[in-house]
Amino acid sequence: MKNTLTIARREIQAYFVSPIAYVVAAAFLAVMGYFFAMILYYSREATMRYTLGNMTTVLLFVAPILTMRLLAEEQRMGTIELLLTAPVKDWEVVLGKFLGSLTLYACMLGVSLYFPFVLTIVGNPDLGPIVSGYVGMLLLGGALLSLGVLTSSLTQNQIVSAVLGVVLIVLMWLVSALGDVTGAPLSGVFRYLALSEHFYDFFKGVIDTRDVIYYLSVIAAALFLATRVLETRRWR
Amino acid sequence: MIHVSNLTKHYGDFQALKNVSFDVAKGEILGFLGPNGAGKTTTMRILTGYMPPTSGTVTVAGYDVTTDSLEVRKRLGYLPETVPLYPEMTVWGYLDFMARLRGVDKRERRIDEAMEKVRIADHADVMIGKLSKGYRQRLGLAQALLHDPEVLILDEPTIGLDPRQIIEVRELIRGLAQDHTVILSTHILPEVSQTCTRVLIINEGEIVAEGTPERLMARLKGAERIFIQLAGADSDEARRLFQSMDGILAVDDKGNGAYEVECALGTDKRPEIARAVVNRGWGLLELRPVGMSLEEIFLKLTTE
Numbered sequence: 001m002k003n004t005l006t007i008a009r010r011e012i013q014a015y016f017v018s019p020i021a022y023v024v025a026a027a028f029l030a031v032m033g034y035f036f037a038m039i040l041y042y043s044r045e046a047t048m049r050y051t052l053g054n055m056t057t058v059l060l061f062v063a064p065i066l067t068m069r070l071l072a073e074e075q076r077m078g079t080i081e082l083l084l085t086a087p088v089k090d091w092e093v094v095l096g097k098f099l100g101s102l103t104l105y106a107c108m109l110g111v112s113l114y115f116p117f118v119l120t121i122v123g124n125p126d127l128g129p130i131v132s133g134y135v136g137m138l139l140l141g142g143a144l145l146s147l148g149v150l151t152s153s154l155t156q157n158q159i160v161s162a163v164l165g166v167v168l169i170v171l172m173w174l175v176s177a178l179g180d181v182t183g184a185p186l187s188g189v190f191r192y193l194a195l196s197e198h199f200y201d202f203f204k205g206v207i208d209t210r211d212v213i214y215y216l217s218v219i220a221a222a223l224f225l226a227t228r229v230l231e232t233r234r235w236r
Numbered sequence: 237m238i239h240v241s242n243l244t245k246h247y248g249d250f251q252a253l254k255n256v257s258f259d260v261a262k263g264e265i266l267g268f269l270g271p272n273g274a275g276k277t278t279t280m281r282i283l284t285g286y287m288p289p290t291s292g293t294v295t296v297a298g299y300d301v302t303t304d305s306l307e308v309r310k311r312l313g314y315l316p317e318t319v320p321l322y323p324e325m326t327v328w329g330y331l332d333f334m335a336r337l338r339g340v341d342k343r344e345r346r347i348d349e350a351m352e353k354v355r356i357a358d359h360a361d362v363m364i365g366k367l368s369k370g371y372r373q374r375l376g377l378a379q380a381l382l383h384d385p386e387v388l389i390l391d392e393p394t395i396g397l398d399p400r401q402i403i404e405v406r407e408l409i410r411g412l413a414q415d416h417t418v419i420l421s422t423h424i425l426p427e428v429s430q431t432c433t434r435v436l437i438i439n440e441g442e443i444v445a446e447g448t449p450e451r452l453m454a455r456l457k458g459a460e461r462i463f464i465q466l467a468g469a470d471s472d473e474a475r476r477l478f479q480s481m482d483g484i485l486a487v488d489d490k491g492n493g494a495y496e497v498e499c500a501l502g503t504d505k506r507p508e509i510a511r512a513v514v515n516r517g518w519g520l521l522e523l524r525p526v527g528m529s530l531e532e533i534f535l536k537l538t539t540e
């Protein structure tokens with residue numbers, strides 16, 4: 001675990017000197033501010049529900065951009081040779097990378113707490129759905145970032161990594177549509193598998209353990225696969 | 237300290253290593269000499285646990301690299317061929333990261349010592365992306381030394397350095413040998429004769445020769461050659477004289493009174509030659525054995 005934190009720490013430091021991280025974070029918050037203002041203005045409802053709902057789509061692109069560098073750049077620069085010959089396990093490397101990106105994302109979410117704070121000034125929001133909504137955003141973000149880590153392990157090229165990430169996420173987002181084609185009973189399975197089917201409850205104020213388990217499973221599976229990819233890279 | 241036996245490595249259909257076996261004793265500086273593509277980097281990557289061999293075994297300090305990889309890695313310092321640096325970090329930040337990864341005790345002191353050793357301390361706060369090639373190489377070395385490893389594996393440690401830096405790095409490596417076992421690879425010949433206690437010559441994935449630099453030289457000479465510089469001698473007569481002497485196998489007239497003669501291995505014809513020359517009343521300006529340089533050995537080895 002100490003190694004994981006060492007790697008995560010380096011990753012966070014790297015984000016804070018990287019223009020891409022700043023640009024992405026700023027864009028994320030700007031878009032969120034725009035949604036927040038428009039929704040507040042037209043709906044006059046003291047809720048984060050619709051803002052967060054819109055942000056899920058933005059996240060779909062933001063996550064792979066945050067993760068594209070993580071393993072791809074190590075492979076391109078040859079620094080992966082350093083990590084894989086240090087007394088560190090492969091999964092510690094992968095988990096450290098993931099935690100690094102998750103920390104940055106959590107910081108972005110943290111800054112965005114400014115918007116619900118505004119709600120408490122202008123209105124009287126129900127705090128329950130806001131808390132559960134942010135839990136949902138963190139879990140969904142974590143799942144998307146882990147998929148980004150996975151695609152970053154597959155290539156030496158950051159752009160390829162980001163594009164693959166978006167493609168993979170969109171496929172897993174839309175997989176519920178397959179259910180409409182096959183019909184029951186498979187449709188239930190496909191719906192459960194889709195990234196897009198598990199956050200609405202959070203935004204409404206309900207934390208369903210099935211949804212939590214779903215996102216945690218996606219994270220575990222993606223990081224496991226990324227570790228395997230790293231291991232098989234050794235065999236080439 | 238290091239024991240390698242019957243190592244083979246395939247990249248797809250291509251066989252990069254063919255039955256490589258060798259041992260390295262504690263405190264040795266083993267030079268891994270071979271042209272580009274010989275398999276030096278491949279061997280080192282297997283030794284460091286970066287990639288597994290196709291077959292064969294490697295043990296470092298008693299631990300097998302495939303089954304006890306982490307134990308081996310704890311005891312190794314490794315400088316890969318492309319020095320693995322993060323351009324956005326400072327020298328100090330990078331060494332701190334590596335020290336943490338390696339679980340080094342008394343981090344700050346060890347980092348200072350390593351920086352001192354490779355003389356980079358005055359650049360501690362410089363961004364790695366702004367370092368010159370020489371400093372990058374030194375930083376790579378510092379990283380490998382941080383945890384005071386028992387075994388150091390250096391892949392072409394002097395590549396891309398200017399002559400002064402090369403001399404510095406070689407001195408540094410020689411200084412390390414007292415308490416470290418070192419394997420370094422190079423495709424530059426003078427490097428091994430100046431730095432290493434033992435040399436292993438590798439070509440197309442096979443070890444073709446092994447020994448101390450001196451022993452290798454002697455073994456490959458096959459014959460002794462003597463250089464002679466005469467003054468006031470008739471060239472035909474001198475050649476006939478040398479040819480007539482017992483034990484001289486060949487005479488090479490270099491012009492201007494210079495000759496190289498080849499004698500049977502283990503004989504020294506210099507006293508006889510000197511006497512004969514002086515008896516004729518010629519001047520003897522020079523008389524010395526010619527050792528084939530490692531360069532020539534190398535050309536021979538890799539062209540055979």
Ligand SMILES: Nc1ncnc2c1ncn2[C@@H]1O[C@H](COP(=O)(O)OP(=O)(O)O)[C@@H](O)[C@H]1O
Pocket residue numbers: 236247250252270271272273274275276277278279
């Ligand atoms: N990852 C790889 N995939 C395929 N072939 C490789 C790979 N790495 C090295 N080789 C080949 O293996 C041979 C030995 O390479 P290497 O160990 O790098 O040699 P050296 O370090 O002595 O120059 C070369 O012919 C090289 O092209």
Ligand SMILES: [Mg+2]
Pocket residue numbers: 273276277278317391
């Ligand atoms: Mg090489």
